[in-house]
Amino acid sequence: HAVDEPDDEETISGSPVKSLASSKATKSTVAQKISLKSVTPRSIAYIAVMLHFALTDASSWKSQYDGMDYKLLYNFIVDYFEDTPAPADQARIEALLKWWNEKTFPQHALALAAASTSMAKLREQRARAAAQQAQAL
Numbered sequence: 055h056a057v058d059e060p061d062d063e064e065t066i067s068g069s070p071v072k073s074l075a076s077s078k079a080t081k082s083t084v085a086q087k088i089s090l091k092s093v094t095p096r097s098i099a100y101i102a103v104m105l106h107f108a109l110t111d112a113s114s115w116k117s118q119y120d121g122m123d124y125k126l127l128y129n130f131i132v133d134y135f136e137d138t139p140a141p142a143d144q145a146r147i148e149a150l151l152k153w154w155n156e157k158t159f160p161q162h163a164l165a166l167a168a169a170s171t172s173m174a175k176l177r178e179q180r181a182r183a184a185a186q187q188a189q190a191l
Contacts, residue, residue, distance in 0.1 A: 085159070093154040095135030099128045 084090075090097065103124045112119050135151070138144045 091159065093151060093158050095132050095151070098135070098154065099131035102131055103128050 106122065106127065107115070107119065107124065110119055110122075117124050135147055138147050
């Protein structure tokens with residue numbers, strides 16, 4: 055056991071502390087509290103506005119600060135996602151939202167993938183049954 059490798063339990067000020075990897079969360083996350091299960095264009099816009107504002111030196115919320123209009127920024131981001139006239143644009147937006155969801159809600163993304171696979175199998179079974187029924191007639 056090398057000196058630099060962490061133990062499962064370390065002692066801080068004489069009291070044992072369990073590693074964070076083995077502990078389970080006992081509180082709900084903010085996403086769970088507000089029933090947010092996937093990333094949406096509006097949640098991305100909101101986060102972008104909050105992040106930009108948090109990086110300023112403003113002491114309280116202002117819808118415009120230091121040359122940035124936050125309502126305009128929010129609407130610009132929402133429009134980028136929602137105002138997609140061309141199929142290629144829509145495909146790019148769907149891929150981007152899928153990426154955000156996989157990174158932000160990995161367990162939910164896995165569940166959606168499993169559900170999608172199950173639905174594909176169900177469609178396949180129905181198509182086979184319909185084909186067999188058609189041949190029997």
